[in-house]
Amino acid sequence: MATSAISPHSFARFITSQLDEPTDSLSPDSRHAFSQGVVEASCATLEELNQAAFDLDSEIQTIKAQVYKKLLANYSAFSESFEYSLQLQDKIDELLSQANTMASQVTHSETGLRQVVMSALVDRHEVSHKVQENNAILDGLSHFSRIEDILLQYELYMDTGKILQAGHCMQQAAKILAQPPNGGVSISQITKSLTGQCARMTEAIDQMLDELIVTAINVEPCIEDENPEATRFKLVLNYDIKVPPLALPRSNLGSAPGSVRWHELIRSLILLDATKVKLKQLQKSLIKNLLQPFIQHYQQVEFLMESPDYSSAEKSSICLGARPGRAADNPFSDLLKFFQFVHQNIFLSGYTGPEFNADGDSSDSDILTFQVGQNIAREACAMILEHYLSKVVPSDVEGLNNFGSIALKTTEFENELIAMGFLSSDDRQLQDFVEHIDIHYTNRTRDSLLKIGRAVMMSEDFKTIHVRDVDKNDELEGNGGAWGRIVDPDADLKDTSISIKSKQIIEMVLTTLKSAGSLSTAASPHLYQATRSLIDLFRALVPVYHARTFSNVPALAILFYNDCMYLARELEKAPERFEDGIPGMDEIQYDDVIPALKDLAKQWLDMQVQKQRDELMHSLDEARGFQDSSIESNFSLYERSMKQISLVFKHLGRAWKPSLSPMTFYKVLGKLLDDAVLRIIKELEDLTDISEKESHKLAALCGVLFECEDQFDCAGPLVERVKGDAYNDEDPIYYFVPSWEKFQLLTDILELSFAEIMTRFRAGQLHMFQEKELCYLVCAIFADTPLRQHNLEEIKQGHPLPLSRSS
CATH class of the missing domain: 1.10.357.150 (Tetracycline Repressor; domain 2)
Structure with a gap:
C-alpha cells in the first residue's frame, strides 16, 4: 500500500482551522456569563468596548501562535508514527492473505489437510483395535495353556498317588481360573469347560481324600477276656496309607499308585481347607469311643497307648482297658496323657519335616489343634463338668474347705490344654467352675434341701410332738427374754402340738443358715434364699398334696394350722438367733414369708x-x-x-x-x-x-x-x-x-x-x-x-x- 506525505504547514493549517471554528453550543453558565457581559457592556462606553475587543483579539492571536509553534515542533514524531502505521497495515494485509490461502488448503473437502488427518486417525484406530484383539487372544491362549499344563500335571500326580502335589495343582488351577486376563476370557466357552473340569477333578480328589482317611483311621471293637460283656473300642491310626487305584486312569504310564504318609494327607486337607469336614469322623470317634466312656468310668478304666516315633513308625493306637489296682481319684492325669497322644501322634506336634509346614506362621499341627482339637477339648471339659466336677461338689462345709486339691488339679489340667493349643486363654470353664465352687455348693445344698424337704412334706406320716417338748432345748424360749413371754396370745403355741414335719423343716432352715455363716459373701445369700424356697415349697405343696386328707380329717387340718403358725414363730426368731447375720447380709429376716404363713394357716382354720x-x-x-x-x-x-x-x-x-x-x-x-x-x-x-x-x-x-x-x-x-x-x-x-x-x-x-x-x-x-x-x-x-x-x-x-x- 502507497504512503502519502503531509507537509508541516498543511498539518498546522489543519489544526488552526479547527481552532477557528465557532462553538456549536454554549453551556448554561457560558450563556449566563455572556448575557451578563452584554448587560454590563451596555453600560460601558464605545471606546471601552473597542479596547476590550482589541485586547481579546490580541490574546487570541498570541495563543494561536503558541499552538502553531508547538505543532510544528512535534511534526517529525507524528510523521514517523504515521508512516510506521501504514507499514504495519501492509504487513497485516499480507498475513491475512497467507492465512486465507492456508485455510483453503486445510478445509478443502477432497485435498484438504484436515481430511487427510481424519483418514489417518481412523486407519490408526482400526489397526490399534485389531492389535488389542490379537493381544487378548494371545493372553487367553497363554492363560488356557497354563491351566491345561497344571491340569495335566494334576492328572499325573493323581495317577501316581501323589495327593499332596495334586492338591497344590488344584489350588493353583483354581487361583488362575479366578483371575482371567480379560472379560472375554472369563465368559468364553473354554473357561466354562475348564471350570467344569476343575469341579470334577475337585470331586475326584475329595473322594480320594475320603478313601485315604477311611484307610488311615480304624476303630476296632476290643472285647476283654475277663469281661466279655464290656465292649470297648480301639482307635488305630495308619501312618502309611495306600492310595486306592483310580477307576478311570488318565495316563498310559502304567505306574501303580503308591502310598502317602499321614502328614501328607494332613497337609492336603489343610491346603484344600477341608480339615474340619474330613476329620469330623475322627473327632466323633475320639469323643464317643474313648473320651466319653473314660470320663464316665475313669475310676475303673485307663488309656492304653502305642505311640512310637512317627518318622519310622507305621501306626499308633489308643484304647481303654481295665484299671488294675486302686481306683483313680480323678480323671485328669489320664486325660492329659490322652491329649498328649492326640497332639503328638495324630496332630504330629513333634514332627519337624520341612514339608509339614503351613503357609503362614502356624505349623500344620497347630492348625489341626485349633480346628479339630478345640472341639474335642471343649467336649471333654463339658463331660468333666457333668460327670466329675458336678458330682464332687462338697455336701458339707468341711468338704468345701478341702476342695482346694481338686481345684488345683483341675486348673493345672486346663492350663496344660491351653499350652498345647487345645483351648484358648478365654476357654476356662473348668477354672470358672472351681473358682465358684462355693456357689455350686450352695446350689447343691439348695437342691438337696428342697429334695429332702419335699420328701418330708409329702410323707403321709402325721406324727405329732408337743411344742413344750420342742422348746425345752431352745435357748430363746428358756432365757427369760422376749421369747420367754407371751407377746401375742394368738401365737402362743406352748400348749399345742405340731407335726414332726414342721420341726424337721425348721431344723433344715437353721442348719442351712449355720452353714451359710462359713461361706463367702457371694455364696451365703444363696443359702438364705434356699431356706426361703423351702418355706415357699411348704406353702405351695402341702395344702395341695394333702388337700383331701385335711378336708376329710379336721384334726389334721388343725395340725396344719399349728404347723404354719409354728414355722412363722420360728422364722420370727431368726434375726435374734443370727444377730450378726451371715456374710453378705447384715440381717436375716423373713418379714414377707411370715405373714404368708399366717395367712395360709388362717385360710385353713377358717375353712x-x-x-x-x-x-x-x-x-x-x-x-x-x-x-x-x-x-x-x-x-x-x-x-x-x-x-x-x-x-x-x-x-x-x-x-x-x-x-x-x-x-x-x-x-x-x-x-x-x-x-x-x-x-x-x-x-x-x-x-x-x-x-x-x-x-x-x-x-x-x-x-x-x-x-x-x-x-x-x-x-x-x-x-x-x-x-x-x-x-x-x-x-x-x-x-x-x-x-x-x-x-x-x-x-x-x-x-x-x-x-x-x-x-x-x-x-x-x-x-x-x-x-x-x-x-x-x-x-x-x-x-x-x-x-x-x-x-x-x-x-x-x-x-x-x-x-x-x-x-
Missing part, C-alpha cells in the same frame, strides 16, 4: 370353722324358726336341734382344745357360738305372737345351750392377760361370745313378768337390746293393754344409764 358353722346352721334349720314351740312334737324337734348344737360344741371342745393354742381355741369356739346365738336371737325376735306356754318352752330351748358355757370356764386368765387393768372379773364367755349376755337376757325376758322386765329396763340391765327390739319382744309376749302401751312409750324414750354388775 374348718366354716364347715362347723355350716353344720350348726343346718341344725338350726331343723328348728324351723321356733314356730309353735308350745306344740309338743315341735318342741321335741326343736329340742333335738338345740341338743345337737350343744353336742357339736362339746365335740369341738374335745377335738380342738388339745390342738389349738388356748387363745385361738376360745376365739374360734366363741365365734361359732356367737354366730349360732345371733341367729337364735334373730329368729326369736321375729316371732310375732308368743303365748305364755310357748314363752316357757322357748326359754327351756335356750337353756339347752347354756351347757356350752362350761367350755369357757378356764379362759379367765387369758382374758385378764389381754385386758390387763380393764379386767373386772367378768365371765370370760362375754369376751369370746359378744352376744352371750344378750342371749341370757333374752332367755330371762321369756320367763319374767312385765313388771320384772320394766324393773330391769329402768335399772339399765337390758342395754344389750335396742329400743326397737324390746318393743317387738314386748308386743310378741304381752297382750295389747294400756299398760303395755304405757311401757312401750317409756321404752321408746331410750335406755337409762346401765348399772354396774357389782351393784
